[in-house]
Amino acid sequence: MSKIDENQIHRQLKALSQIKPGSEATSRAIQRVRETLINKEKTRQCTGTRIRRKIFKSPITKFAAAAVLLIGLGYATGRLSAPTVDTEELRAALRQDLLEEMNERWQSAFAAGCAQIKEELQRQIRRDLTEFAVQTLAASGSLTNQRLMELIQLIEATRWRERQQIAAALEQIEQEKILLRNGLLAVAARTNELLSTKQ
Amino acid sequence: MRDRQKELLELLDKSGANLYALLTRLTLREDIAEELMQELFIKLINSRSFDKAGNRQAYTRRAAINLAFDWRRRQKRNPLRLDQVREPASNDSSPLGKLVQAEELDEILNAIGQLNKVPREAFVMRYIQEEPYDYIAKQLDKTSHHVRALCSRALNHLRDVLGSNRHKSFEKETHNVKNRRKPNPPSVESPLTD
Numbered sequence: 001m002s003k004i005d006e007n008q009i010h011r012q013l014k015a016l017s018q019i020k021p022g023s024e025a026t027s028r029a030i031q032r033v034r035e036t037l038i039n040k041e042k043t044r045q046c047t048g049t050r051i052r053r054k055i056f057k058s059p060i061t062k063f064a065a066a067a068v069l070l071i072g073l074g075y076a077t078g079r080l081s082a083p084t085v086d087t088e089e090l091r092a093a094l095r096q097d098l099l100e101e102m103n104e105r106w107q108s109a110f111a112a113g114c115a116q117i118k119e120e121l122q123r124q125i126r127r128d129l130t131e132f133a134v135q136t137l138a139a140s141g142s143l144t145n146q147r148l149m150e151l152i153q154l155i156e157a158t159r160w161r162e163r164q165q166i167a168a169a170l171e172q173i174e175q176e177k178i179l180l181r182n183g184l185l186a187v188a189a190r191t192n193e194l195l196s197t198k199q
Numbered sequence: 200m201r202d203r204q205k206e207l208l209e210l211l212d213k214s215g216a217n218l219y220a221l222l223t224r225l226t227l228r229e230d231i232a233e234e235l236m237q238e239l240f241i242k243l244i245n246s247r248s249f250d251k252a253g254n255r256q257a258y259t260r261r262a263a264i265n266l267a268f269d270w271r272r273r274q275k276r277n278p279l280r281l282d283q284v285r286e287p288a289s290n291d292s293s294p295l296g297k298l299v300q301a302e303e304l305d306e307i308l309n310a311i312g313q314l315n316k317v318p319r320e321a322f323v324m325r326y327i328q329e330e331p332y333d334y335i336a337k338q339l340d341k342t343s344h345h346v347r348a349l350c351s352r353a354l355n356h357l358r359d360v361l362g363s364n365r366h367k368s369f370e371k372e373t374h375n376v377k378n379r380r381k382p383n384p385p386s387v388e389s390p391l392t393d
Contacts, residue, residue, distance in 0.1 A: 009357055012307045013326040015300060021223040021232065029233040030215040033240045037204055037211070040244060 218263050225267035235266050257338045268312040310360040321346050322353040
């Protein structure tokens with residue numbers, strides 16, 4: 001790329017820097033800007049006033065403004081005409097109110113607590129009774145069992161004793177039977193002897 | 200807003216003439232400089248970043264430079280109609296000298312317009328406003344060495360751009376002359392210009 005002579009550029013730049021606008025043109029340009037700045041501010045202010053005028057031209061806005069004024073006036077009058085308050089009286093009344101409220105709260109809390117305790121007690125008694133009944137039933141069951149066992153043992157002993165007596169009786173009968181047989185045999189033999197003798 | 204107006208009026212009194220001269224040098228037209236000056240202050244009155252700017256004077260000058268080069272760029276896209284052409288601002292009295300110089304100055308200003316914003320501002324302040332390096336460094340919040348480097352690089356860039364432009368225009372002229380000579384019979388030696 002070819003380069004231009006630096007002196008030539010400097011010369012042109014120097015020529016540029018030497019350009020001076022006329023003093024008349026300068027003051028005209030400055031004056032014009034000044035007028036623009038001032039007019040812009042005026043226009044802005046006028047626009048603000050125009051907007052305000054437009055807003056207040058509407059009957060609704062007027063009515064709203066009047067209502068706001070009346071409310072403000074009423075509030076201020078109320079504030080100013082309010083009676084002075086005795087602080088001691090106010091404190092006593094507050095204290096009384098507080099006490100009443102505290103009492104009410106206590107009572108309601110106590111009533112609620114009482115009902116809860118009663119219910120808990122009933123539940124405990126029911127639980128204890130159930131446990132007692134269960135224990136009693138268990139105890140009576142074991143006693144009945146014991147009595148039945150004793151009864152069974154007694155019956156068994158009685159039966160064994162009766163069986164022994166029957167066995168002894170049967171043995172005695174057997175012995176008496178043997179004796180009877182021997183006696184009968186002896187009678188038979190004697191009879192036979194007698195018969196043979198007679199014959 | 201009233202404070203802003205007061206401040207701008209003070210700024211106008213203090214540096215209005217300098218800003219107008221700067222705009223005239225960058226546009227080479229007093230009427231355009233007047234318009235741009237107007238536009239500059241209207242922009243400033245509505246600008247929020249003007250309040251945040253630490254150095255209001257530097258901010259205003261930067262805005263003026265940007266406006267002027269934006270105008271130059273627009274001009275390149277929309278060539279002037281004859282009724283819009285006014286006499287360029289120049290110190291040379293002869294009409295031919297005015298024309299030549301205006302063309303050269305236009306060329307160099309267009310080349311400056313191709314620079315980046317910071318080097319362009321530094322270059323304009325140094326070579327068109329002829330401010331000292333220390334003052335430029337203070338205004339741009341840079342060191343004096345940095346400003347010198349910026350200006351030097353910008354000057355090199357200008358040499359490249361202008362050299363390349365001249366080369367192109369020379370080639371174009373040669374091409375035109377050659378084309379003009381073609382229809383003439385080769386035996387007859389005609390002068391380059393009719």
